[in-house]
Amino acid sequence: MSNTVALDKSINKNKNRSVKRSNVIDANFAKYVEVFRKLLLLNEKNDLATTLKNIQELMSFSEKIFSSSAVSEAFLYFCLHGAATAWVLQCELNMPEATVYRALKRLRAMKVVVPALKVSKVKRSKGGPRPTVWAIETSSPDEIAKALKLHYKMLSPKYRVAEEVAQTILDEFQDSGKPLEIQYRDIMGKAKELKIPFKGPDIADLAAQYLHERGIKVWR
The missing domain is CATH 1.10.10 (Arc Repressor Mutant, subunit A)
Structure with missing residues (x-):
């Protein structure tokens, strides 16, 4: 009986270590996201050519982290705009639907994005689940509203x-x-x-x- 109790304590200790380690990783990644956001937003005053060059360099760097160009592109989009729906990503990044959902699944698993709100269905829309506006933790209400507006616009x-x-x-x-x-x-x-x-x-x-x-x- 004593052996069983000792084993349980060991498991609990390991779980606690795992949770603490996970929290540290999440906190560090949140800082990483914020740094990327600042770097991208600095380009607002640059011309298009300079902006494209800088984004290309950031994309190359982020691809090494995510090991996926699709996840990297989606990540940079969220860093730049704060929020998006799957449809917006599909249109803006010219990605296949399945690729977008895989990228979102990865980013959500890494706690980069969270569901911000559900999108109301438009008239004459087909069945299925309501779209979701996904956002990074530091996104503003204005960015979420813009993502929603862009979603409806892109349905036109x-x-x-x-x-x-x-x-x-x-x-x-x-x-x-x-x-x-x-x-x-x-x-x-x-x-x-x-x-x-x-x-x-x-x-x-x-x-x-x-x-x-x-x-x-x-x-x-």
């Missing part, structure tokens, strides 16, 4: 088409090394060139906003 077919137009323009900028500015009429021209199924001005306005948010000067 018009927004998805405008994003495609804007991304095509961004790709051309990166390939050609052109100055980071564009005329509004050129956005309209690109929309017509891609033969979009919506009115040109509607898509051009959304595309212009998308480009502006990514550091491109739009002249009207």
